[in-house]
Amino acid sequence: MLTKRSKVLEESITLAIATLANELKAKGEDIISLSTGEPDFDTPKAIKDAAIAAIEKGCGKYTAVAGLNEILKAIQAKLKKDNNLDYEISEIITNVGAKHSLFECIECLIEEEDEVIIPTPYWVSYPEMVKFAGGKPVFIEGLESNGFKITAEQLKNSITNKTKMLILNSPSNPVGSIYSKKELSELAKVLEGTNIMVLSDEIYEKLRYDDFDFTAFASISEDALKRTVTINGLSKCGAMPGWRFGYMASKNKDLISAVKRLQGQSTSNICSIAQYAAIPALNGACDEDIKTMCQIFEKRRNLALSILDKIPNISVYKPEGAFYLFINIQKVEKDSMKFCQKLLEQEKVAVVPGIGFGMDGYFRLSYATSNELIIKGLERISRFILNYK
Numbered sequence: 001m002l003t004k005r006s007k008v009l010e011e012s013i014t015l016a017i018a019t020l021a022n023e024l025k026a027k028g029e030d031i032i033s034l035s036t037g038e039p040d041f042d043t044p045k046a047i048k049d050a051a052i053a054a055i056e057k058g059c060g061k062y063t064a065v066a067g068l069n070e071i072l073k074a075i076q077a078k079l080k081k082d083n084n085l086d087y088e089i090s091e092i093i094t095n096v097g098a099k100h101s102l103f104e105c106i107e108c109l110i111e112e113e114d115e116v117i118i119p120t121p122y123w124v125s126y127p128e129m130v131k132f133a134g135g136k137p138v139f140i141e142g143l144e145s146n147g148f149k150i151t152a153e154q155l156k157n158s159i160t161n162k163t164k165m166l167i168l169n170s171p172s173n174p175v176g177s178i179y180s181k182k183e184l185s186e187l188a189k190v191l192e193g194t195n196i197m198v199l200s201d202e203i204y205e206k207l208r209y210d211d212f213d214f215t216a217f218a219s220i221s222e223d224a225l226k227r228t229v230t231i232n233g234l235s236k237c238g239a240m241p242g243w244r245f246g247y248m249a250s251k252n253k254d255l256i257s258a259v260k261r262l263q264g265q266s267t268s269n270i271c272s273i274a275q276y277a278a279i280p281a282l283n284g285a286c287d288e289d290i291k292t293m294c295q296i297f298e299k300r301r302n303l304a305l306s307i308l309d310k311i312p313n314i315s316v317y318k319p320e321g322a323f324y325l326f327i328n329i330q331k332v333e334k335d336s337m338k339f340c341q342k343l344l345e346q347e348k349v350a351v352v353p354g355i356g357f358g359m360d361g362y363f364r365l366s367y368a369t370s371n372e373l374i375i376k377g378l379e380r381i382s383r384f385i386l387n388y389k
């Protein structure tokens with residue numbers, strides 16, 4: 001009864017773990033969840049105030065499919081100010097979260113036989129979206145000591161005459177590594193002269209530590225600008241994951257028109273109130289909130305790393321961004337699913353198995369939670385690893 005394409009979809013492992021942890025918590029179990037993929041901070045006041053004002057003004061009508069002119073202008077200005085990118089209003093569209101942006105983009109660009117290069121470990125949804133569209137994910141694994149970032153040489157060796165797209169995610173989920181401008185320039189050079197599109201998922205752009213710089217892939221060169229779809233949103237950096245606000249920008253007007261048609265025939269515009277609410281976030285009214293959030297995340301990252309450092313037989317890359325640690329447990333257990341299930345059963349700590357990100361022998365820990373829970377959770381993880389059988 002179900003279509004072939006719906007059967008290829010795996011359940012999102014991150015959402016499944018979060019649901020299980022919440023169910024166990026509701027039953028009264030003392031669960032510590034270090035699996036969340038969202039900031040634990042409340043949405044900044046300027047965003048909430050803008051939403052309340054929009055509701056009171058009666059702004060609950062349909063808007064244009066791409067979004068209100070005001071929001072498109074705010075995105076355009078943000079891309080210029082933060083990323084030095086020049087996009088026309090007709091080259092931008094808002095979507096129901098960056099996940100929706102990625103999904104629609106892949107639906108409009110990928111079909112049977114097309115190959116999509118995805119660096120491993122990857123964010124859980126990329127391969128599923130590619131498979132749903134009929135395409136074939138092609139995985140490349142970078143060096144762990146380099147935050148699993150891929151090199152120009154690796155990219156060159158993975159390109160075939162079927163390659164249609166490269167998906168880049170920087171800062172990355174689950175590792176938290178960030179590509180430098182030089183690294184991106186080297187990748188961009190390899191793509192010159194090809195028809196390969198780049199989906200640059202920049203959702204963690206502002207969550208960076210140790211003053212690490214961020215470069216948008218499209219800003220590397222004229223060539224990179226033409227082949228890139230810039231994907232971003234406010235779930236992480238605006239602490240508004242449930243509001244579902246994402247967007248894409250591309251110089252490929254045919255692509256944006258196709259996405260508008262797809263969206264126009266499926267979801268229509270995104271929530272009008274979320275659009276009004278996002279304007280101050282994009283205009284910089286929440287910059288201080290984001291700065292505070294980053295300072296706290298940086299301290300938590302350092303705290304978690306200092307505890308992990310004392311646990312034998314594991315290792316971890318020190319991330320420059322996002323709010324995750326991707327922990328190597330190969331010396332303890334190669335089967336990450338088994339490790340995480342036992343950890344949840346025995347020590348009541350929820351983390352995400354590396355296999356969900358395409359890499360067994362690792363797990364992802366999120367430090368988007370309080371110092372107290374990070375310490376308590378890591379004490380339990382430490383005890384679990386020391387006694388692992």
Ligand SMILES: Cc1ncc(COP(=O)(O)O)c(C=O)c1O
Binds near residue numbers: 037096201
């Ligand atoms: C790398 C990456 N891209 C995209 C998303 C989706 O974000 P949104 O909530 O805007 O759909 C996530 C969320 O976890 C993510 O980690």
